[in-house]
Amino acid sequence: MTTIANDILAAIGGVPQTASDVVVEAIDVRKSFGRLQVLKGVSLTVGRAEVVVMIGASGSGKTTFIRCINHLEKIQAGRISVNGHLIGYREANGRLIEDREPNIARQRREIGMVFQRFNLFPHLTALGNVIEAPIRVRGVPEREAIETGRALLARVGLSAKEEAYPAQLSGGQQQRVAIARALAMKPALMLFDEPTSALDPEMIGEVLEVMQELAREGMTMIVVTHEMGFAREVADRVVMMDEGVIIEEGTPEHFFTAPEQERTKAFLSKIL
Amino acid sequence: MPFDMVFAANGGASLTFDLDFFLRFVFQPSPALLSGLAITIYVAVFAQLAGTILGTLSALAGMSRLRLVRAISGIYVWFFRGTPLLVQMFLVYFGTPYLLGGLDLFPRDVNIGFINLRGAILAGLVALSINEGAYMSEIVRAGILSVDLGQTEAAKSLGMTYGLTMRRIVLPQALRVIIPPLGNEFNNMLKTTSLMSIIAVEELFRVAQAANSATFKAFEAYFGVALYYLALTTIWSAVQGRIERRLGASAGRERQPGLWARMLGLSRSRDGQVGR
Numbered sequence: 001m002t003t004i005a006n007d008i009l010a011a012i013g014g015v016p017q018t019a020s021d022v023v024v025e026a027i028d029v030r031k032s033f034g035r036l037q038v039l040k041g042v043s044l045t046v047g048r049a050e051v052v053v054m055i056g057a058s059g060s061g062k063t064t065f066i067r068c069i070n071h072l073e074k075i076q077a078g079r080i081s082v083n084g085h086l087i088g089y090r091e092a093n094g095r096l097i098e099d100r101e102p103n104i105a106r107q108r109r110e111i112g113m114v115f116q117r118f119n120l121f122p123h124l125t126a127l128g129n130v131i132e133a134p135i136r137v138r139g140v141p142e143r144e145a146i147e148t149g150r151a152l153l154a155r156v157g158l159s160a161k162e163e164a165y166p167a168q169l170s171g172g173q174q175q176r177v178a179i180a181r182a183l184a185m186k187p188a189l190m191l192f193d194e195p196t197s198a199l200d201p202e203m204i205g206e207v208l209e210v211m212q213e214l215a216r217e218g219m220t221m222i223v224v225t226h227e228m229g230f231a232r233e234v235a236d237r238v239v240m241m242d243e244g245v246i247i248e249e250g251t252p253e254h255f256f257t258a259p260e261q262e263r264t265k266a267f268l269s270k271i272l
Numbered sequence: 273m274p275f276d277m278v279f280a281a282n283g284g285a286s287l288t289f290d291l292d293f294f295l296r297f298v299f300q301p302s303p304a305l306l307s308g309l310a311i312t313i314y315v316a317v318f319a320q321l322a323g324t325i326l327g328t329l330s331a332l333a334g335m336s337r338l339r340l341v342r343a344i345s346g347i348y349v350w351f352f353r354g355t356p357l358l359v360q361m362f363l364v365y366f367g368t369p370y371l372l373g374g375l376d377l378f379p380r381d382v383n384i385g386f387i388n389l390r391g392a393i394l395a396g397l398v399a400l401s402i403n404e405g406a407y408m409s410e411i412v413r414a415g416i417l418s419v420d421l422g423q424t425e426a427a428k429s430l431g432m433t434y435g436l437t438m439r440r441i442v443l444p445q446a447l448r449v450i451i452p453p454l455g456n457e458f459n460n461m462l463k464t465t466s467l468m469s470i471i472a473v474e475e476l477f478r479v480a481q482a483a484n485s486a487t488f489k490a491f492e493a494y495f496g497v498a499l500y501y502l503a504l505t506t507i508w509s510a511v512q513g514r515i516e517r518r519l520g521a522s523a524g525r526e527r528q529p530g531l532w533a534r535m536l537g538l539s540r541s542r543d544g545q546v547g548r
């Protein structure tokens with residue numbers, strides 16, 4: 001059995017400090033791929049230690065939106081700030097100009113991301129995956145990074161797998177390594193894009209458990225997921241996306257008992 | 273000598289094979305042949321090294337966001353793959369000094385640090401490197417494209433810069449795809465160095481030519497030197513096989529063909545390989 005510790009963030013010295021109470025502020029974000037407008041004015045504010053779950057039909061723009069938050073996608077209009085800093089752009093004479101690549105890279109250190117398909121580095125061990133960015137990006141001394149990395153892996157139930165390569169791990173184990181890898185950078189915000197949808201059913205629980213624990217310990221998170229059990233228990237707020245806009249948001253109770261929009265009702269009836 | 277008689281017995285025309293000369297040529301190599309061998313090996317090694325570095329830079333330039341940078345890489349590959357190496361070698365050796373107003377770019381002796389080279393060798397090395405870079409550019413490009421985009425995105429999401437992402441994440445994984453064709457390139461390179469004979473570099477083949485004009489034992493000299501090339505490429509094939517098997521084992525992939533299968537051309541052809 002997998003044992004998930006109840007002090008995961010202690011491995012990185014507690015909840016990473018954030019400069020402001022508002023961790024994410026997205027205002028009227030618009031994004032197109034060529035002619036296709038995918039985000040048509042999305043605004044979302046996420047407070048410190050808040051957990052926001054995003055739901056919505058396939059193609060509604062959930063992935064695109066959270067990729068905009070760490071500037072894996074450019075946006076055409078609107079603005080996104082994390083911890084009070086504009087992401088991907090800087091302001092000059094009232095206009096937004098795309099920031100230089102090293103600055104964008106620096107901003108991404110504060111934002112952890114967990115992908116649907118894990119995207120672990122296959123040529124590095126589990127521990128290697130976790131310590132790579134702290135050493136190369138943050139300049140953490142190797143010994144310290146290894147110590148932190150081991151502590152993180154142990155807390156997500158993988159101390160026996162430090163030296164295993166990703167190909168030698170199950171999907172659930174790989175995703176837990178991916179979460180540890182993101183946490184090792186001590187991010188102020190964690191983004192999850194359907195972290196369990198590529199997993200066999202019996203492995204979903206161990207990953208959700210880690211995420212639930214992070215939420216309990218006060219990590220700020222945006223989670224795209226269709227695991228409504230997770231939303232019910234963990235989310236502070238649920239956001240429903242439809243065709244590039246947020247059409248409804250509220251507490252999990254609201255969504256389970258009295259959703260207002262027809263599209264929301266239709267969507268929920270399909271996945272519940 | 274009895275051996276000669278066997279050949280001479282063949283009809284009226286007399287074939288002569290001087291076994292003695294041949295055996296001495298091969299097994300008691302003259303200092304000139306040994307020095308030719310050394311030149312062949314080190315020019316091949318350094319040209320392959322430089323070509324691989326050039327090719328990597330060109331591949332990265334070819335994927336740049338800047339159109340001008342992409343264009344430079346494109347023209348480089350286009351020109352050097354589209355023209356004969358022989359012409360390129362003349363262009364470098366005779367052409368560039370002329371272009372630079374008769375500047376003696378490749379003098380008899382070139383001193384780079386503590387290394388002393390013949391100018392012609394340097395010119396040959398430069399031409400081979402630039403030519404090889406154009407072929408390696410395509411190979412490295414295919415290698416980089418073989419790495420899942422999710423790898424780059426994961427690296428970026430951790431705050432890695434472009435350079436760090438390439439060096440630590442993408443290129444190490446691309447190596448798996450790059451190494452087999454790189455090995456074949458080096459096999460070619462060992463043989464292609466013989467073209468330097470025409471700019472009077474005293475590598476293996478040039479030494480054989482000299483032996484021929486001194487003795488008129490053409491077959492013995494050229495066959496002898498062919499065996500030297502064969503030995504070089506055979507040894508390299510064995511080394512290459514080891515490297516690839518180790519690489520394949522670490523990735524848990526199917527076994528690579530063995531030495532004999534590889535040399536006799538029994539292995540399936542690999543994609544991403546560039547013929548010449």
Ligand SMILES: Nc1ncnc2c1ncn2[C@@H]1O[C@H](COP(=O)(O)OP(=O)(O)OP(=O)(O)O)[C@@H](O)[C@H]1O
Binds near residue numbers: 062
């Ligand atoms: N790189 C891209 N180029 C062109 N179109 C894209 C690209 N990425 C996404 N899209 C399009 O943008 C739209 C929104 O895609 P997105 O991946 O954000 O949806 P999603 O809500 O995450 O859906 P899913 O639940 O299937 O993951 C889709 O129509 C998709 O085809």
Ligand SMILES: [Mg+2]
Binds near residue numbers: 064193
């Ligand atoms: Mg998606």
